[in-house]
Amino acid sequence: MMELIAVAIITILAVISPGADFAMVTRNSYLYGRRAGLLAAAGIALGVQVHVTYTIMGIGFVISHSEFIFSAIKIVGAVYLIYVGYKTFFTKIRLNIDLSSSVSLSPMGALRTGFLTNALNPKTTLFVVSTYTQVVSPETSLSLQIAYGLFMSFAHWAWFSLVALFFSHATLREIMLSKQIVLNKTIGGVLMGLGVSLALSPMISG
Numbered sequence: 001m002m003e004l005i006a007v008a009i010i011t012i013l014a015v016i017s018p019g020a021d022f023a024m025v026t027r028n029s030y031l032y033g034r035r036a037g038l039l040a041a042a043g044i045a046l047g048v049q050v051h052v053t054y055t056i057m058g059i060g061f062v063i064s065h066s067e068f069i070f071s072a073i074k075i076v077g078a079v080y081l082i083y084v085g086y087k088t089f090f091t092k093i094r095l096n097i098d099l100s101s102s103v104s105l106s107p108m109g110a111l112r113t114g115f116l117t118n119a120l121n122p123k124t125t126l127f128v129v130s131t132y133t134q135v136v137s138p139e140t141s142l143s144l145q146i147a148y149g150l151f152m153s154f155a156h157w158a159w160f161s162l163v164a165l166f167f168s169h170a171t172l173r174e175i176m177l178s179k180q181i182v183l184n185k186t187i188g189g190v191l192m193g194l195g196v197s198l199a200l201s202p203m204i205s206g
Contacts, residue, residue, distance in 0.1 A: 012155060020191060022163060023187055024113055025037055025164050028105065030172075033173075034164060037168050040117075040164065041159075044114040044156050045157035046119075048149070051124055052152060063125060073125060074122040074199065078199035080195070081195030085191030085194075086192060087188070128149075
């Protein structure tokens with residue numbers, strides 16, 4: 001029971017901490033609408049499963065003790081955030097304020113942005129690996145470990161679905177779209193800043 005409570009608390013704190021996933025869902029929701037935001041939230045939840053899967057398989061232990069592997073993941077994730085941030089910051093597209101005729105993002109494209117944001121996020125790597133290695137007991141059954149992983153994904157999906165619903169609300173979205181140049185530069189700058197800080201953050205010790 002104490003292990004379950006610890007996993008739940010750590011997961012909730014990790015989920016609600018602002019980061020690249022929050023910025024990405026906000027971006028998709030106000031630019032492309034509710035469906036794009038919800039699909040990004042689903043992609044983020046699926047991205048968590050990537051980390052859960054390799055951690056349970058034991059690869060997480062290797063990553064947590066290999067500076068080279070972790071650094072490679074970190075650089076790839078940083079490049080992706082900088083790329084998306086750059087495109088958002090310098091976009092020339094100004095969406096129509098008529099919400100029924102705004103520019104669309106394909107379902108797969110929306111899902112992919114959320115998935116890659118978390119699958120390539122070393123902070124998610126550390127969150128999952130540290131939770132399983134520091135909190136979850138080696139004696140914990142495989143079925144319960146899998147259940148923990150599913151809970152982590154569910155928590156991400158639930159929280160970011162709420163974020164998507166909030167920022168895709170018609171009234172709020174219309175206000176945000178009317179200020180889209182400023183918002184694009186703000187969100188783009190945040191994503192690029194996160195990418196740069198990620199790339200320059202200290203490496204883990206081997």
